Amino acid sequence: MEEKMCGIAGILNKNNLGVTEDLILMLSCMHNRGPDGVAIQVGQNKPNCLESSELSMPYVDGKFGLGHVRLAIVGGKFGRQPFTSCDGRITLEHNGEIYNYKQIRNRLQKVHDFVSSSDSEVILHLLEEKLTQSRNLLEALRKMARILDGVYSIAVKDNKTGEIALVRDLLGVRQLYYSEDPQQVTFASEQKAIWLLGGNKSVKRVMPGHAVIINNKGNLREYRIAEPPKTLNSNTKNFRYNTFEEAIRAYKRALTLSMKKRTEGLDRIGIIFSGGIDSVLVAWLAKKMVKEVICYNAGTPDSSDILFADKVAKELQLTLKVNTITKRSTQEMLPKIIHAIEERNAVQVEVALPIYSAMALAKKDHVNVVLSGQGADEIFGGYSWYPNIVASEGYSSLRDHMIEDLFLLYKETLEREDKTTMAHGIEMREPYLDKQVIKTAFNISPRLNVKGANDQLGKHVHRKLAEQLGIPKEIAYRNKAAAQHGSGIHFVIDEIARENNFDESRISSRYLEDLENRELLGSSQRYGFKYGNKDLWLTSPHIQIYLDRIFENVFGKSSTFIDTSDELNLLTNRIIKKI
Structure with a gap:
């Protein structure tokens, strides 16, 4: 190519x-x-x-x-x-x-x-x-x-x-x-x-x-023009793989082929590396296929993701480069990130920031292609609210939600990450979103991946394959924090917003009481707040208003996108007090 x-x-x-x-x-x-x-x-x-x-x-x-x-x-x-x-x-x-x-x-x-x-x-x-x-x-x-x-x-x-x-x-x-x-x-x-x-x-x-x-x-x-494979039919009740042995064998074959497709002809490749099992498994396989593999991460100095990623990289003998994020660098990056991802949604900005910072290192290294762990949570049942769906509605409903999440990934994640990496002229590839990997994953009984209401890990076939390939158990079974919290970014942006005179006193009490609207600001598509910890979906309103102002400075007030972001416009315009 x-x-x-x-x-x-x-x-x-x-x-x-x-x-x-x-x-x-x-x-x-x-x-x-x-x-x-x-x-x-x-x-x-x-x-x-x-x-x-x-x-x-x-x-x-x-x-x-x-x-x-x-x-x-x-x-x-x-x-x-x-x-x-x-x-x-x-x-x-x-x-x-x-x-x-x-x-x-x-x-x-x-x-x-x-x-x-x-x-x-x-x-x-x-x-x-x-x-x-x-x-x-x-x-x-x-x-x-x-x-x-x-x-x-x-x-x-x-x-x-x-x-x-x-x-x-x-x-x-x-x-x-x-x-x-x-x-x-x-x-x-x-x-x-x-x-x-x-x-x-x-x-x-x-x-x-x-x-x-x-x-x-x-x-x-x-x-x-394109139809999902029959495997993704939500009415499916008979699964091809019902034991760990056969599921792992099929998954290993599909993922290995996916990785080969995405690394063919490359002598060096980067990995967006958080230390979580999704990026670890990609890095582990890439190391066997590409001459030079460099892992990249970014976060505040003492953030959990940075500390754990460093520990994992050393244990697995992976090359890891980390960009340390400070309050000053965050303030400088925010307009650039909003320009890159064309978004002012707080969650989107907070998740993009560490990747944007990490890709600055990759660009200095003249790395043109990076691999991402995106998609594994959707196809293997990795989200924290999935066990609660099993408890309240059963496994058939869980599978429906997993399929729904897979087909919403473009809006929540893929567009943002493409723009974030391409802001540095770097291509991102997603091995878990390979056609055959998806077919295989949805041919696996969901009972193998989510073991019930008390399962706080999920993705058990995924984790067991990693363990089988030689990744230590404590790494394969680590439960990772959300990107913006694991990197420490949320707290840095919160401090910056307050220093710029954006705090709760400028937000109407009516808005603060409106949980569903806060969920919309935090994540326009996910429904997980109905099943799990509502705090995961609560965007701090003063942060959102601060980011709105940056967006308007970058693109102007007339730049609009017809989607749920129109609802976001109405919400934020309604809740800001006149100063």
Whole structure:
């Protein structure tokens, strides 16, 4: 694969006005996503490409344009996007990675001319093939999605019909946003590229497993194109793996293959390392597959995560680098983090901060790819409230909630972490979100992972595999704190907010009594407060208002995102007292 992570953007002007100037502006603010090269294609012109992000290309114009900035992990100039198919019918750009692209290419290259070794070009020719076998672009996209194994956001134009499709993978591991107004439709990998065009740009996300189809008149419709595997049918009562022995054997096979896919061709790789079993297992396996593995962490000097991560790294002979976070560095980072993740939600900011800080070290080391432990809690039953669901509603309800949490991961976690790592030009990969790992995990009886109402650990198949692979029991069975508390960040931000005159005295008592609204601010999707410790969901209102102010300073008050964050706008506007 020639380029991995990147940023994509595009504009369709409904009034036949030129888009080049705005497209260049959008790409310029996503420079971090593609420091190695940039290209735009406007109308039927050939792409204009550069090896750096100096956007001083010859001026071309038209009513539709695609733009692309790239981070090159392996390869050279022939991986530049957008690509146009052999027959000239489709033009495509892609952000992500396709893990079965070699197998697909071996079949396609018999009848298609390839100009690169890029997985993005494989998607192009696969879609070109499916389009000739289909009634329309939507049908072709559905056929394509059934074949691809990977994570992706894609923008494609059918040059015959004028249709444009914005496509996102099943779990939403790679995000794509869009906005529509009477003048034009815009889309990009990050919201800020759309907000930058001015006006009150209300941004929507392309939903996971969906395609937004834009016709040649600029009208939009959204369709589901990717279906979850049958394993994730919530009505399933018969499980393939009902003993630890068979479950561990199947899981080991799936996870090992997932890790090989995500480390192939790399001599060095980073790990987002908390010392918890999810990141420990990833690091342990990576060490067997990659020549140089470097673990990264960040937190306050005496935080539990830092102390334990250091202990674990020494015991397992892993290289660990730690960025120490102070009150001063936190205050300096907060605007940068909010700019990166495009969020003011307190929990999102607090979780992003240590990762953002750790990735600064990875960037200094010229590490381009890091592995994450995200997804293990959802597929193996690791959340603290899961045992209470078993006690009150049974195992079938537990499985329903696990599936629900997996498909909400894009909103709570994946978008934030992609933007956090890509703020430093680093690609994040998620071994636990591999298609086969997920199928295997949901073929395991949930009784093996969550043993009942008193089980405070969960993920027992996951932990037992780690133990079997040689990870000491005290590490495999450690119960880890939430990221913002384990790193010590929450308490630092609390102190900073108070020093900036944001405290409880500025918040209305009505709001302080409104538990459900506080839950919304703390975590817009989770339902866990109904089953567990409510304190886990209580965001300190004065911290939230402080972060709101920073967000407005960074992006302005008119930058909006149509989602539950609209409810957040209403809440915070209602509760702030006039000063």
